[in-house]
Amino acid sequence: MSSPKIWTHKGTFLLAAVGSAVGLGNLWRFPYLTGENGGGAFILIYALTIAVVGIPILIAESLLGRASRKSPIMGMKYLTKSHGTSSNWQIIGWMGAAAAFIILSFYSVIAGWAIHYTGLMFSGSLSGASSETIGAAFGDLLASPGLLLLYHTLFILASGAIVGMGIHKGIESGLRFMMPALFFILLIVLAYGIIAGDAVAAMKFLFTFNLSDLSLEGWLQAMGQSFFTLSLGMGAIMAYGAYMSSEASLTRTAISIAVVDTVIALLAGIAIFALVFGSGMEAGQGPGLMFVTLPIAFADLPGGILLGGIFFILVIGAALTSAISLVEPVAAFLVEKYGLSRPTAVGIMIAGCWLLGLVTVFSFNIWSEGTITHTLFNRSPFDVLEFVTNILMPLGGLLIALFAGWALSRDEVIREMATNDQWFKVWQFLVRFIAPTAVAFVFLRTIPQVEGYLIPAVGSVLIIGAFTAGRTFMVNNKAN
Ligand code: PFF
Numbered sequence: 001m002s003s004p005k006i007w008t009h010k011g012t013f014l015l016a017a018v019g020s021a022v023g024l025g026n027l028w029r030f031p032y033l034t035g036e037n038g039g040g041a042f043i044l045i046y047a048l049t050i051a052v053v054g055i056p057i058l059i060a061e062s063l064l065g066r067a068s069r070k071s072p073i074m075g076m077k078y079l080t081k082s083h084g085t086s087s088n089w090q091i092i093g094w095m096g097a098a099a100a101f102i103i104l105s106f107y108s109v110i111a112g113w114a115i116h117y118t119g120l121m122f123s124g125s126l127s128g129a130s131s132e133t134i135g136a137a138f139g140d141l142l143a144s145p146g147l148l149l150l151y152h153t154l155f156i157l158a159s160g161a162i163v164g165m166g167i168h169k170g171i172e173s174g175l176r177f178m179m180p181a182l183f184f185i186l187l188i189v190l191a192y193g194i195i196a197g198d199a200v201a202a203m204k205f206l207f208t209f210n211l212s213d214l215s216l217e218g219w220l221q222a223m224g225q226s227f228f229t230l231s232l233g234m235g236a237i238m239a240y241g242a243y244m245s246s247e248a249s250l251t252r253t254a255i256s257i258a259v260v261d262t263v264i265a266l267l268a269g270i271a272i273f274a275l276v277f278g279s280g281m282e283a284g285q286g287p288g289l290m291f292v293t294l295p296i297a298f299a300d301l302p303g304g305i306l307l308g309g310i311f312f313i314l315v316i317g318a319a320l321t322s323a324i325s326l327v328e329p330v331a332a333f334l335v336e337k338y339g340l341s342r343p344t345a346v347g348i349m350i351a352g353c354w355l356l357g358l359v360t361v362f363s364f365n366i367w368s369e370g371t372i373t374h375t376l377f378n379r380s381p382f383d384v385l386e387f388v389t390n391i392l393m394p395l396g397g398l399l400i401a402l403f404a405g406w407a408l409s410r411d412e413v414i415r416e417m418a419t420n421d422q423w424f425k426v427w428q429f430l431v432r433f434i435a436p437t438a439v440a441f442v443f444l445r446t447i448p449q450v451e452g453y454l455i456p457a458v459g460s461v462l463i464i465g466a467f468t469a470g471r472t473f474m475v476n477n478k479a480n
Helices: 012-021 024-036 040-068 072-082 087-122 131-142 145-164 167-196 199-207 216-229 236-241 250-278 293-300 304-338 342-363 372-377 381-407 410-417 421-449 454-476
Strands: none
Touching: 012 167, 012 236, 012 250, 012 304, 024 040, 024 087, 024 216, 024 250, 024 304, 040 072, 040 199, 040 216, 040 236, 040 250, 040 381, 040 410, 040 421, 072 087, 072 236, 072 304, 087 131, 087 145, 087 236, 087 293, 087 304, 087 342, 087 381, 131 145, 131 293, 145 167, 145 304, 145 342, 167 199, 167 250, 167 304, 199 250, 216 381, 216 421, 236 304, 250 293, 250 410, 293 304, 304 342, 342 381, 381 421, 410 421
């Protein structure tokens, strides 16, 4: 039997997981959600969820990867067999792969927008432009299926090329070069934001905690965002965890990933809001914050066009290091299960995602509001895809927490975590009770968005079923 594939260095898993975690979620989604939800209070809930739900599930997901040393689908098959548990738990692997596939299809389209903006900035076509012109530029981009398709194709090809070269020559080498470069660019943008913008207003906005600013919806969004930003529930962390050195500490690594990811989101938030406030604009601009408001600020500030271009390179790079972690789980499965070569497996994965990406591309133009496709679902097809992943992500996290918390034996977890009994108990309490409850809360939030009672009923049955399954393990598993 060949020895398992492992990252070259003990610390590579940390690098890869941070690469996966830091992406559009930090630079695009986190700032606009914070802007829409009143600032500091949102961040407080976000940080709290990361600590009590995100980190324990991060430990659980990397543990499942390392304990199986296989791709998520095959890994779950192995773990359910070796632990004599119901084969239904294998759904964790399949759901993760499905979610990774769908997310990559639209993540690539949105990352493509950053390619367009890098060009717009460096070509100088936005320099001195009015806010109306810059706002219209975003509308023009979305209205052009050809352009969106071009960028989507470029981005997905780049992700595929890296993963296709293998975990050492492709992913590891790519990350070792890209991660420090991205951090360096972030510091440049931050320094520029502080010098040219209004950093004091940005800090006040981000760190003034007024819980009454936060609606229930905002509270739930903060929890959902903490999942997305840590790449949880989609098999990405499990796939990378499969290559993790046995010597690396799961707990310390998970805490480091969460801390670095949060610090980067905050630094990006400070830079972006300093520029936005410095140009006299408002925080609550929604998804257009990065593609309309920020370019207006860049166009308005001295040297802003150059810095704007550099900023969008950061966005592309961060998205790329996340996208490769979405390709890996499915590609690794195709290699393991069907004996395909890695480039073929990656080719199949990205060809599929590229095709599905057309749905997102067309959602902004030929299938936009008023067209039959939109009327059929009462929302754009892109919204439908996002909605599906909003369900798969927390559900995957919930099942991972329950499986790791109830099904794995105490001895195995303690051995993998290399921790003492006390810390084990804290972790176990969090994954058994706190994380599932919090996730169920986030999960149920997405349900009322669909009319009728069918989905709430199915959702509740699923959650109750999961809890019951968990209890069965407690009874059956004497080691617990
Ligand atoms: N964590 C990434 C971000 O914040 O942009 C997004 C992501 C990557 C989610 C990989 C899930 C995943 F598996």
